[in-house]
Amino acid sequence: MDDYPYRVLVEGEWSPSHCKVLRQKLQIYFRSKKKYGGGDCVVEYEDKANSATIGFKQEEVLERVLLHTQHEITIGNEQIKLYLTTERKLEAKGVPPVDNQSADGKKTQSQSQDPQHEDPSASGSIEVQEERVEDTYRPNAVVVENIAEDMTRDHLGLIVENITGISEDDYSMELIYESCVAVVTFTNPDDVKKFQTKAKLSKKFQHYNLTARDLERTCCLRMEGLPPQVEEDLLGLYCEKFRVEVQSVAMKPEENAAVVTFQKPEDVVTMLNTQHKICKVEVSMHPYYKSLGTALYGKDRPRWKIPDSFPVSIHPALYGFLVKKQLRSHINDQMQAHFCQMSMQNTNVLLSPLPALLKMKGLTAKHIDGWKENTLDAFHRIMSKYAILEKVMNSDVCGSVAKELRLVVQDNVVMTMDPVKGQLTLAGMSRDIENLRGIVDCIIQKATDHLEQERNSVSEEMDLPPEMFKLLQLDGLLQYITASCPQVSLDYKSSIKKLVLSGLKTEVMSVKTWVLEKRMQMNKMAVELDRHIVDFLRAVDSEVVSDRLFFSHRIHAIYVIKEGAVVLTASSETSLSESMQRMKETLAFRVLTVVDQEVLRKSEWKTLNTELLSLYNTSKEITLLITSNKPDSLIIAGFIEPVKEVSLTLEEFLRNHDHKTIVDTVKVKCCAAARFIKEHKSDDWKKFAKVGEVVVKFHPRRQLINLSGERIYVKPALDAFNRMVTSLFIDELKVSKPGAKKYFQEQGSLLLSMMLRDHRCVVLLQDDDMLEDTDDDDDDEGRNRTFSVSPDSQQCYCEVQMPCGLLIAVSKSDICVFQADAVVNSTNEDLKLIGGLSLAMLNAAGHQLQRDCDSYTARYGKLRPGSAIITEAGRLPCKHVVHAVGPRFSATDRQTAVQRLKSAITESLDKASGANCTSIAIPAISSGIFGFPLDLCTHTIANAVRDYFENWNRNSLSKVYLVNNDDKTVNAMVQAVEKVFRDMNPRSETPHALSQRHTYRGRGNRGSSNQGGRPERTKGWKNETFNDFESDKYREGEKQWQSSFSRSRSERLPTQPDAPVVLGSKLTPVKIVLKKEKIQDAYCFRRAFKGERPRESKSEPQGKRTGHGQQKQKPQQSSDTFTDWFSSGGTEKLASADEDVFEKIKVTGWFSSGGTEELASADEEFVMVGEEFAPAIFQFCGETAQEVNRAKDCVTSWIMKEQTSTQIQDPLISRFTQADRNELQNLQKELTVSIRVERRNIDSIIYLEGSTRDVFKVEGRIRHMIRRAKMALW
Incomplete structure (x- = not known):
């Protein structure tokens, strides 16, 4: 034990049952350097004793252990507190503890002075510092949390006194309002544990949801009242003068304060026990607790007073804008972030502080004193988003300016106009007001100028036809006025055909002179046109027709009808020549002969006439007229494209409705099909024959069904028979x-x-x-x-196989009976099936096809050129009909026409693929009355098909047929396919190719x-x-x-x-x-x-x-x-x-x-x-x-069952005479029995095959011949 001279006595409340493991626990605890600052040591312990002695080998280890104020060990599930004292007791005057500091921050030893003035004898004895009676920290303060806002100091004091049973003099209390906590400091440290224990059992304490915890020791110190020149380094050097270790310094220049963190809590005590002056300025210091977010001031803690409210005025127009847009609550929400409550009931806005200001964390006097200034700045910043604009003007223009401005400002800005003062006020968002500033200035200036002009202006009228006014406009009338006479206003009154010029007299006269000179320079020419076209031009609005004929093509010309002749007027010789050529190319007429005049008396004719006129004519523009100057003729006059379309429709109508009898034939491929239709489909076709309009004749020995009657009645019957034929197997x-x-032949009728x-x-x-x-x-x-519904009629002239597997073929056939899943119909924008291919398909498919188209246009409107839709096929042999709107060709805009035609083909393929069709038939779209050149049309279609399938690999389509029924178009299609697909080796066929018959099974013939x-x-x-x-x-x-x-x-x-x-x-x-x-x-x-x-x-x-x-x-x-x-x-x-x-x-x-x-x-x-x-x-x-x-x-x-075969073998067969052999030949023919004779070795064999009855007959005759040959040998 002598090797461990630095000893400490350890006491604890352990029980005798812990004695066995106590020594080991103590040894592990005091050897832990990382956790408890320990090191090499030995433990002396006697069993059942309440203390143990710990010896350390080094003094610094003992000092590190003593620095820890609390020591605990765990034995089993119990926590045992340890109390450490040095083994040697000083007989002299005890040394006060280093952390004997009250919670109010005051020094407990007044004799503590600057270290420079210390008694030298105090530092001379190290033993006095080492031999402390007790070196443990016992907390004497408690933090009470979750204090309600309305709980007072007296209320909380009574709760503390009731729990602990102590008097008011035995504790002190510091309320921290902003954190809703209080720090209670007890005179006797034992009251801390007592308070915490009893508080858990107090109903009052629990009722108010209060909690209590120990106040930790702090290593931080808050210095206040620092001079402005103090910096972080200076403050650190100052503290180190007192032999303390500074860990960090956090400067708060806006508060003239700093928070200094030390290495040890003892350093805080050292600094608090000394009065400080920095740069000759007295500085106050208070312990700072990070868990509280504030320092403890004790009785000196400042008590803040909430600032007073104050008003702010705003412009009445701005107040009206904020009220209209309901922005007051929004502004109030923004002000609350600055601890301000805004009341805006009128133009005087009242700004009041919120009670939460006093609870602001780190609240200082600067916050309280500067609240008004900060709040006012915040309010001005918020209101800077809004602005007003005031303008003063002549009171006479206030009405016109206000009217024009209302169209501009709408609801974004609030506008007020004082016509008496001539003052305009706009209020709104700053960006909107800034955008309107220039517009408002321009409107006011314009109105002012207009007022002055009205006071000094004159008005002149000129006679001018509408078409001439349009022509002058094209020649630059408006440009001349804008450049030379900006103050002149122009107004054309079409009802009286007069041009009104208003403005300064000199400028009005200048414009009038320009108009007269231009009219004198105009070129005129009479054009010889057919009287039917002249009648059309007389009946329509010349201004509208001139616009379509000339103005839309940048031709400066007009026409008028004078004495039954058409007179062209143009601004130049070039325009005159172009207008004449344009009129001859664009206008046309057609005279149709009416063989049966009764047709024009039918209701169908009146309906068709009305539909055609409403389709091609509008209330603003008439493109054609249908007239009749003789009972046996119809005259269609107008623009060439509508004339062509309507002529074809009317020709078809006249053919279908005349009383001339026609004969059409349905050809089937076997007589059985004709008989089946005759006997088992009679309910389907006799309804046509019952009326007496169609005569149906079945050919007895040929595959023909003849239909005769009027064309209008024969066509539906023909369609019905075709549907019957295609439905049969x-x-x-x-x-x-x-x-x-x-x-x-003998017994078949019964069977x-x-x-x-x-x-x-x-x-x-x-x-x-x-x-x-x-x-x-x-x-x-x-x-x-x-x-004929057989595919034989679909003659193939060219075909090519694409790498994706698609087959493209050119066929000559009537597309109305073409065998494909989908066929394409070339139609107009209104989807009216009234001419050409559309009418043919309508007649073949039935009226449901037109109803489907009308249903689409009623719901979605007209189609644009280049688009397509898909409908059911009605009575056509295909499944679907794709209606594609082809473009009208224009030489001046060739590229657009080509692009729209490609779009029509692409959309048609998309629609067919979307309907899961495997084949589609496409005609030469737009090559007819739409004027597309045939070669360009077919080449564009072939290109569109190739591009489509090269870009889209996944597609249900496997066959694309280019179909037409005239040789010229088919030949153009073949050439286009050969050119576009030349790298894929297309195969071209002759039109008269032979075919080989074969049996066809399935639907049809x-x-x-x-x-x-x-x-x-x-x-x-x-x-x-x-x-x-x-x-x-x-x-x-x-x-x-x-x-x-x-x-x-x-x-x-x-x-x-x-x-x-x-x-x-x-x-x-x-x-x-x-x-x-x-x-x-x-x-x-x-x-x-x-x-x-x-x-x-x-x-x-x-x-x-x-x-x-x-x-x-x-x-x-x-x-x-x-x-x-x-x-x-x-x-x-x-x-x-x-x-x-x-x-x-x-x-x-x-x-x-x-x-x-x-x-x-x-x-x-x-x-x-x-x-x-x-x-x-x-x-x-x-x-x-x-x-x-x-x-x-x-x-x-x-x-x-009726067939049998047998054989007869006999050597005598070879002895048959020529008569016998001839008889066998005759029997073979007569009874239709196959007789075959073969020679095998010495025998001959006759093989018989045929019906059972006839074979028996022949066998009997042959055996008779054998018997006869045998008798001849005898």
């Missing part, structure tokens, strides 16, 4: 089984009627005459405008497809040769064989799969194996080899048709002829044939020569090829695909 079934056709009953499907067995005279049908179609748009022509045929034949012997033939080939197609030939066509010889044989659909080609080929002319008779035996040229020619001769034909270049005579006509050439046996001998040799082989009968073709028509498929399955099932 048709198909065909081709059956090549022997006897199938015969079976249905097919059952089909109609059970499956609601019409089934017809196709006859040969159903397909005859198709060319005549086409001629009738061209003459009578036959409508069966049609034909164009294999690539052009016929494929082969220059040879495939072959495989063996033995003696070489492939290079086959070359192209000549026209003789082609002729033979064509004539032979009408003959019925065998069509068995891979049926052989044999050229007979005893030499090595060659067999040509063909597909069954190419048998006719092979038959012609064989005849060409033989040099044989086609036989005319269709009943010639099969054996003869497959023989060798001349009937008596030997097989060897046939073989030699065939070989010579090849070697002599006979193949060069072959015409072109399909490339796959000859699929294989195999080495096999030859047919027998089939000569004309009545009896066959025993050594001669007897073989026979089963004849291929004409197939049975069934036509099906129903309303759904399911019904058609069920009917097909049923027919197929019936055929298979």
Whole structure:
């Protein structure tokens, strides 16, 4: 323990149960340098003792520990306070504690003086400073918080006295109003703990929501009354003179104060125990507590008095503005930030301090004394946002100035006018007043000048027609007045056609002279125009028409009608020439002949006439007139574009409503469809026939439905039939089984009627005459405008595939019946379908199309050029109609027209894509009466399509058709597509491309497809040769064989799969194996080899048709002829044939020569090829695909049930005589049973196939022949 000489006694209220761990706890506590300033030490403790001795090795460690005023250790869950005293007790006079300071900030030892005057003996004994009786801090002050504003000092004092039981002399209290806290300092420190303990149990204390806490020791000091020249460094040096350590200095120059923070609380005591003068100025010091935000002054704490209210005057106009705009409360809110309450009941504003001023944190006398000045400055700053403007003027102009200013100021500014004093006052926001300052000056000056001018001015009138006045305006009348005679006012009275000039006399005369000289310099010319155009110009307003004809195109000219002639007046020769040319190009007329004069008496004509005039004419402008000077004519005169549109509409109307009977034809692709419509759709079409306006005739053996009657009645009926046709599902079934056709010809009527009953499907067995005279049908179609819903009519002339997959095609077709999801209609801004393509679509789609358009315009108004909308298609075959408004072409604004046309195309594609359409048909928009050059129109459309799909990859559209029905436009479209898409290799087709028929399943009719748009022509045929034949012997033939080939197609030939066509010889044989659909080609080929002319008779035996040229020619001769034909270049005579006509050439046996001998040799082989009968073709028509498929399955099932096959094998078959063989041929034809004879080893086999009944008959006849041959051998 001697190594630890610096000892301290530790006492605490620990219990005996803590003895076991006490030593360890104390050792850990006093060794902690970071927390408690400890260091190397030892602990001496006896069990169950209430004290322990701690020895430190170094003195500075002991001093650091003693600097901490409170010490606690934790044992278990208990906090045990420790009290430290030095072990050596001084016998001499005790040393007072260093922090024995009262809360009121007064020094407790009056003998403390400046350190320079200390007793030297005091510093000579270090032991006196070290050996303190007790070195602990015991708080003697409590902070009471949450004090209500209305709680007084006496009220709070009574609460403290009641809780502690002490008298008023035993404590002191300092109220800090701005923080709602109070500091209670007790004379006896033990009363602190007593007060805090009992306050928690006091109901009064809790009732007022008061809280209490210890007042912490402070290291801060507030110095007040500092001289102005004192700075931070000077203050720090001053404090260090008293041997204290300064941590920081915070200067408050506006308060002549500073807050100094020291390293130790003892330094605060040191400074407080001394009187201070800095720069010969006495300075007061008070302890400063950061938790309170203020210093403690004790009894010397100042008590502030709230300042007095004071008034401020404002301008009455400004007061009126603030009241009108309800800004008083807003200004009051801004003033409250300066502890001010504003009362603005009149122009005298009362400013009063808020009670919260006394509770301001850090309140000083400067705040109280300077409140009025600060408040006044704040009020002036706020009011500087508002301003007034006062102007004095002549009282005579007050009314006009006030009237004009009201239009300018509106509600932003409050304006008052005193007409007696001639004073104008404006009040409002400063920025608004500043903006109006120049305007007000200008208005007042203008009114003053006008007043002076009225007093000294004259007025003159001049006769001047309205159109001449307009022309003078274009020639610079107003510019001349502004530049030369600014005081002259001009007024034109159109009612009396006079020009009124007012102003100074000299200026009025100058303007009048200028007008007269200009009129004298005008150029005039009479123009020869048709009388119908002259009548139009006489009927309309010449000023309005001149404006549209001339002024809008910067042509300075007008026209007048004099003695039935048109006279042009222009300001120059150039304008005169241009106006004359413009009039001839822009005005037009059309005379229509009325064949049926009763049409003009119908109500429909009156309605149409009214609609057209209201569409093209307005109350301000008339663009056309419709008149009739004879009963048999109509005259349309006006501007050329409306005249063209209305003429087309009226021509269509006259055609549709005359009594002339027309005949239109609906062509379908099978008779079954015609019968289905006739029998099962009668309710849909008989309503037209019942009225007696349309005669409906179904052709009995052809695919035609004829409609006759007046055009107006035929067109709706034609549309109805087209819709019926497109709604049907048709198909065909081709059956090549022997006897199938015969079976249905005999018993088919009963079976097919059952089909109609059970499956609601019409089934017809196709006859040969159903397909005859198709060319005549086409001629009738061209003459009578036959409508066909088959895609065959959509002739494709050019197509190109874009990288994105889009197909662009140019087609010649009537767009009203074009097969696409959407079609584009070129219309006008009002969406009135009254002419051209629009009227055609309206007639085809029905009136619902116009109603949809009217509904749109009624809701959204007119469309602008270049825009589009989409509607339902009505009765058209498409799903939607896109109505696009194309631009009217103008050579002077070409770029705008092109841009609007591209916009119309782009919007049309957008609308179709938005409706999930996959295909769209676009006509040549604006190329008609809108005047767009055809080449430019088609090129713009092609460019727009390309740009659209190159910029938008995701799109539902996969096909875009450019469609028109005249050759010129189609040709222009083809050229445009080839030019715009030249880098994508467009394919252009000839208009007469051949097509190949095929079966079409689905909605509509069966049609034909164009294999690539052009016929494929082969220059040879495939072959495989063996033995003696070489492939290079086959070359192209000549026209003789082609002729033979064509004539032979009408003959019925065998069509068995891979049926052989044999050229007979005893030499090595060659067999040509063909597909069954190419048998006719092979038959012609064989005849060409033989040099044989086609036989005319269709009943010639099969054996003869497959023989060798001349009937008596030997097989060897046939073989030699065939070989010579090849070697002599006979193949060069072959015409072109399909490339796959000859699929294989195999080495096999030859047919027998089939000569004309009545009896066959025993050594001669007897073989026979089963004849291929004409197939049975069934036509099906129903309303759904399911019904058609069920009917097909049923027919197929019936055929298979009636079919059978068998074979007869017997060696005697080879002994059949020629008569027997001829009989077999006859049986084959008569009973339509396929008979095929083959040789196998020594036996011959006959294969029979056909209907069960006929096969049994033939089998019986053959067995009779066998028995007869057997008897002949016997």
